[in-house]
Every structure is written in structure tokens, then in C-alpha cells.
Amino acid sequence: MAIITLSTDIGTNDFVIGAFKGQLLTLQPNAQIVDITHQLSSTNFAEAAYICVNAFKYYPEETVHIVLVNLFEFNPSQLLLAKYGKQYILCPDNGILTMICKQKPDNVFRLPIKKEAKINTIQCLENIALAAHKLATGRSSLQVGQATDNFVERYPMRPTFSSDWIEGQIIFIDRFENVVVNISEIEFEECRKGRNYNINFGRGNSIITEIQENYSSSNNEDYIATFNSAGMLELAIKNGNLAGLFGLKGYKTENSSFANSQAFSEAKNSGKRDWVYQTIRIFFE
Known part of the structure; x- marks a missing residue:
């Protein structure tokens, strides 16, 4: 059974998280969806990374972690997929990936967002849901996205x-x-x-x-x-x-x-x- 975790700044006061889970379950009806938190800070990436890192390490191999913070900080032309240990991270291209990994991952893949229609949250989540489904059904990262080394990098401060x-x-x-x-x-x-x-x-x-x-x-x-x-x-x-x-x-x-x-x-x-x-x-x- 595929395990998909959600860590977001979206909150649970409206329909978005419910709709996203519907997108995931439509594609992968037997997926086990785990809510880590929907209260991440949209601006404090150090805090978001701290929460994600210390939760992710307790999950089994091949878990797909979806991290959504400040999705529209930049024009979302692409989303990112990376291997994190023996797990996966799907996230926006805004620096949260390197904040979590504390380094530039060796293998990062871009998931282009089609601009055929107005880009909104649900459209972006639909792209993420499809990528999570492909990973959960055994597709390789190369079958999900395109290899890239051009993405936003931010790193946590050290003492x-x-x-x-x-x-x-x-x-x-x-x-x-x-x-x-x-x-x-x-x-x-x-x-x-x-x-x-x-x-x-x-x-x-x-x-x-x-x-x-x-x-x-x-x-x-x-x-x-x-x-x-x-x-x-x-x-x-x-x-x-x-x-x-x-x-x-x-x-x-x-x-x-x-x-x-x-x-x-x-x-x-x-x-x-x-x-x-x-x-x-x-x-x-």
C-alpha cells in the first residue's frame, strides 16, 4: 500500500485539502494518506524544514512526502521531485527542498506545469497528485519528471x-x-x-x-x-x-x-x- 504524507501551510478551514485528498484517492484509491501538519509557516522555512525532517525519518522506504509551503511565492512554472534517502519529496520550486535536505540533492526532477489554463492552487495540486500516483505505482523518477539542476536553493543557517x-x-x-x-x-x-x-x-x-x-x-x-x-x-x-x-x-x-x-x-x-x-x-x- 502506497504511503503519501501531506505537510502544508494551507490549513483545514476550507475545501482545498479535502479536494487534494480527493485528487489523490481518485488516482490511487488504496493509498494511505497521512496528515503530518497543515499549519506550516509560509515564510519561516527553517521551522517548516525542522518539522518535516523530524517527521519524515520515521516513515518506511518509498514513502512519498508532499510538502507545500508558499506555493505562489514565485510564478509556479515547475514543481520538484527529489529522492530523500530512500523516500521521495514533492514540493514547489522555492527553496524548501534544499532547506529540508540541507544540501543540493544529486537527483532532482522538474514537473512542468502546463499553462493551458489559469494557474491556481487546485491545478498545481493536480500535477502533484499525478506525480505521487506514478511514484506509488512503481514509476521511476525519470518517468515522472525531467532531470534538472536549475532550481531555487536556500539553506538553513548554522550555529x-x-x-x-x-x-x-x-x-x-x-x-x-x-x-x-x-x-x-x-x-x-x-x-x-x-x-x-x-x-x-x-x-x-x-x-x-x-x-x-x-x-x-x-x-x-x-x-x-x-x-x-x-x-x-x-x-x-x-x-x-x-x-x-x-x-x-x-x-x-x-x-x-x-x-x-x-x-x-x-x-x-x-x-x-x-x-x-x-x-x-x-x-x-
């Missing part, structure tokens, strides 16, 4: 390292307003080298000096740091909303419309970095 500190960006804030930072446990330990550390966040002297195994082992500390199930640094406050209380904001994709605007340039030049993304710094001693 900044020094001998005595690491600075990372917030990539995700969950519904409890806990904060996930793009510093992995491996990176942390490599830079730490057994030393003590202070995790600095928010305004004033907001410091965490110990990373817990999980929330229940926090020994009643107000602030909590742990490495979550994705292996990334996560910060929280007991019985509170850390992001809201400390004004923490998620990293915004640099190539977003805001990042290309005059307001972005003025904010950057004035040193107002929190307009772009919020950083967390860890000092070692």
Missing part, C-alpha cells in the same frame, strides 16, 4: 562557533511557547569539551547552567534546558510561556520578502537583530 561560546538561532516555537534552537547535542558537546556552561537567553540575566534529561528531571528549576527527541536544544519555563515572557522570536528565512525589503536593511544596520531572528548564546568556562 556560530568560537572557542568559548556557541550562538544559535531559534528555529521553532511550539504551542506551549517552548523554544527550539538549531544547536544539536553533538555540536554542543564538541564545543563544550567537558567545561561548565551558561545558556543566555532573552533580556537581562536569564541564564541556565544545567541541561536536564527531560522536563521531569528539572528539580523544580524555573528555567529548563534539554535536548529534545530531535536532538536539538530546547528551552522552557515551568508553568509558563518562555517565548512570550522573554520576547523570543523565531528565525525568519533570509530570502523572505521581508529580508529583501528596505525595513530589513534599516533594522539590520541599526543593530535590531531581533527583527530578523533571535539568538541564544552558550558560554563555556
